[in-house]
Amino acid sequence: xxxxxxxxxxxxxxxxxxxxxxxxxxxxxxxxxxxxxxxxxxxxxxxxxxxxxxxxxxxxxxxxxxxxxxxxxxxxxxxxxxxxxxxxxxxxxxxxxxxxxxxxxxxxxxxxxxxxxxxxxxxxxxxxxxxxxxx
Numbered sequence: 001x002x003x004x005x006x007x008x009x010x011x012x013x014x015x016x017x018x019x020x021x022x023x024x025x026x027x028x029x030x031x032x033x034x035x036x037x038x039x040x041x042x043x044x045x046x047x048x049x050x051x052x053x054x055x056x057x058x059x060x061x062x063x064x065x066x067x068x069x070x071x072x073x074x075x076x077x078x079x080x081x082x083x084x085x086x087x088x089x090x091x092x093x094x095x096x097x098x099x100x101x102x103x104x105x106x107x108x109x110x111x112x113x114x115x116x117x118x119x120x121x122x123x124x125x126x127x128x129x130x131x132x133x134x135x
Contacts, residue, residue: 025113033110033124039078040108040128047071047104048130051092058093067092071106082106094134103131 047067068084075082091102109123 029112033112033126035078036080036108036110037126037128039075039080040082040106040126041130042128043071043074043078043080043082044104044106044128044130046074047087047089047106048102048132051089051102051104052132052135060093063092064089067104071104075106075108080108082108091134100134101131102134103129105129 047070050070051063051067067089068087071087072082072084086107088105089102091100094100094102106128108126108128110126111123
């Protein structure tokens with residue numbers, strides 16, 4: 001009688017295993033996405049900080065270049081590649097001590113299951129934004 005029930009355990013495993021694997025990989029992908037979101041947001045924050053404490057003669061192009069370099073370096077240290085065209089800087093050198101703000105926005109396209117099927121994988125746009133008051 002026990003030998004007859006041995007096949008049912010295998011059938012149950014065949015039915016439930018794909019669902020469990022899908023759940024497991026979904027959790028892993030979400031955690032990677034959340035990590036990339038935090039990296040992009042922190043990179044924007046570091047870029048905004050470098051804009052508001054910029055102490056040389058205030059040239060908007062120089063400040064924006066410094067902000068882009070800072071954002072790219074911070075993002076790269078977290079494993080995220082952000083191009084300079086995906087970073088926008090507004091309010092640089094717009095009058096210190098007048099309560100003006102600098103806004104840094106960095107965008108990143110996160111590919112879902114990008115390592116397995118890069119051509120077929122959809123992407124999610126991840127945006128990090130930081131606003132700081134000029135000093």
